[in-house]
Amino acid sequence: MKSHEDYDTMIQLFIDEELPEGNREEFLTHFKDCGDCQKTLVEAEAFSETVQRARPQVQAPAALRARVLNQMDRAHNKAGLTALAQIQAAVSLYWRPLSMAAMLCIVAGGGLSISHFRRESLANDFIRSAVANHRKFGIDTSLDISSSSPQEVSSWFAQRVSFPFRMPNAGIASDDHAKYKLMGGRLVDFGGQRAALVVFQMPNNRISLLVSSDKLAKAMGGKITQSSGLRFHARDMNELHIATWDNKGLTYALVSSVAMGSSGSCSTCHRSSATGVAKNKKPQDVVEHVLQASEKNPLQEMIPNSVGVSAGR
Amino acid sequence: MMFQKVGLSSKTEAFGLEYIDALYGYALMLTRNRSDAEDLVQETYVRALDAKDRLREDSNVKGWFFTILRNLWLNQLRKRKSEPHLVEIDGQEGGADYLSGNTPSSDEILVAKEDVEQVRFAIRQLSPEFQEVIHLREFEELSYQQIAIVLSCPTGTVMSRLGRARAKLRALLTPTWSQTASSGKDSRS
Numbered sequence: 001m002k003s004h005e006d007y008d009t010m011i012q013l014f015i016d017e018e019l020p021e022g023n024r025e026e027f028l029t030h031f032k033d034c035g036d037c038q039k040t041l042v043e044a045e046a047f048s049e050t051v052q053r054a055r056p057q058v059q060a061p062a063a064l065r066a067r068v069l070n071q072m073d074r075a076h077n078k079a080g081l082t083a084l085a086q087i088q089a090a091v092s093l094y095w096r097p098l099s100m101a102a103m104l105c106i107v108a109g110g111g112l113s114i115s116h117f118r119r120e121s122l123a124n125d126f127i128r129s130a131v132a133n134h135r136k137f138g139i140d141t142s143l144d145i146s147s148s149s150p151q152e153v154s155s156w157f158a159q160r161v162s163f164p165f166r167m168p169n170a171g172i173a174s175d176d177h178a179k180y181k182l183m184g185g186r187l188v189d190f191g192g193q194r195a196a197l198v199v200f201q202m203p204n205n206r207i208s209l210l211v212s213s214d215k216l217a218k219a220m221g222g223k224i225t226q227s228s229g230l231r232f233h234a235r236d237m238n239e240l241h242i243a244t245w246d247n248k249g250l251t252y253a254l255v256s257s258v259a260m261g262s263s264g265s266c267s268t269c270h271r272s273s274a275t276g277v278a279k280n281k282k283p284q285d286v287v288e289h290v291l292q293a294s295e296k297n298p299l300q301e302m303i304p305n306s307v308g309v310s311a312g313r
Numbered sequence: 314m315m316f317q318k319v320g321l322s323s324k325t326e327a328f329g330l331e332y333i334d335a336l337y338g339y340a341l342m343l344t345r346n347r348s349d350a351e352d353l354v355q356e357t358y359v360r361a362l363d364a365k366d367r368l369r370e371d372s373n374v375k376g377w378f379f380t381i382l383r384n385l386w387l388n389q390l391r392k393r394k395s396e397p398h399l400v401e402i403d404g405q406e407g408g409a410d411y412l413s414g415n416t417p418s419s420d421e422i423l424v425a426k427e428d429v430e431q432v433r434f435a436i437r438q439l440s441p442e443f444q445e446v447i448h449l450r451e452f453e454e455l456s457y458q459q460i461a462i463v464l465s466c467p468t469g470t471v472m473s474r475l476g477r478a479r480a481k482l483r484a485l486l487t488p489t490w491s492q493t494a495s496s497g498k499d500s501r502s
């Protein structure tokens with residue numbers, strides 16, 4: 001028979017997912033009838049969560065990232081395709097399911113250039129930056145400009161960024177059908193330059209949109225959907241949905257939480273777009289969500305409405 | 314072909330580059346200095362590129378990068394013929410960066426931020442080895458085994474060190490913590 005102290009240790013192991021399989025059943029049997037242990041577990045879990053919330057949101061400086069990338073470029077150039085394949089093999093160690101397709105592509109692609117890798121890397125940097133900024137905003141919700149007026153937010157950014165900032169559409173925030181509203185934005189860094197982070201609020205969620213010049217990064221990869229002459233690249237990263245696209249010299253990354261679509265209904269975001277709901281077979285996919293919702297869908301309007309400008313990039 | 318390309322593009326980028334933020338955070342924790350941290354991370358990638366052939370199939374890549382970074386740092390410390398004074402050097406540019414945040418903008422956030430700030434402050438009061446094990450487990454979510462590899466010590470040591478570090482942290486946070494714990498319980502029940 002084990003003492004309570006033994007179970008105390010087990011509780012922390014259980015939380016850390018380090019409790020050996022053999023002890024698990026024994027622990028759970030005791031646990032379900034022991035009020036003390038249940039209390040301890042709740043407290044220990046809450047404590048861990050409190051500590052985890054204090055995780056600093058550290059981002060490597062853009063210059064450091066660039067130096068590391070340069071090193072890699074040089075290494076690639078030196079060793080040529082062989083090294084490329086080796087790196088691919090090393091990378092595929094932890095991306096097993098995709099390694100086959102990836103290797104096929106190495107073979108088929110043959111002459112994939114370093115600049116191709118560079119572009120991918122920048123595209124991924126942009127996504128990473130969008131995600132980091134999205135998460136950061138969850139912790140620090142201060143805004144450089146707080147306004148629900150798209151015009152106000154637009155002109156504020158237009159004076160502060162080096163690219164011709166455009167809100168995807170001026171009608172977003174005033175749309176009565178939307179449960180979310182424009183909160184404002186803040187200036188963030190991307191690639192050593194100012195980029196615009198636009199934030200929308202929903203009752204239990206947030207959507208953030210990172211906007212930068214497409215000279216710094218272009219949308220690539222992910223699951224591609226074409227609509228209105230634009231190419232949308234969608235992917236999931238942990239709890240987040242990300243959709244990226246380019247239009248008229250700008251590049252956009254839209255980030256929202258998985259929870260947003262978890263109810264399986266567009267009504268999570270839209271009160272009156274019921275007709276769009278039925279068609280939306282993949283609520284977890286922001287892009288499809290965007291594309292398939294009804295025309296009243298304010299997110300639809302967020303997509304730049306020009307046609308064909310940057311298709312086929 | 315399109316789909317294959319997608320598979321490649323989202324995975325290839327550059328070897329281990331997805332860990333650069335985490336590595337930089339760990340380097341800041343160790344060095345307490347921005348420029349040292351940057352150098353350390355850059356050197357880590359140089360070594361990793363050189364050594365990637367020796368990366369075993371079953372290795373945890375993130376843990377592997379962390380191990381390289383830490384070993385490089387220990388070597389540097391040895392070269393500098395100095396002991397690690399992680400706590401004492403606190404408050405310098407990098408140290409201030411690490412574990413600090415921006416100005417809160419509403420009362421609600423203020424409460425939450427204070428909580429966060431208190432935890433960060435308490436972590437800074439811990440010994441370097443306690444800080445490190447908390448960082449690797451709670452912030453980087455490495456498993457005990459991965460931490461053992463990074464720290465090159467037995468898993469049992471990780472377990473006990475982590476236990477002591479948490480107990481100490483809890484003691485440091487007790488006034489705050491007892492409130493947080495009880496309010497947390499209320500909302501859960």
Ligand SMILES: [Zn+2]
Pocket residue numbers: 004007030031034035036037038
């Ligand atoms: Zn018990």
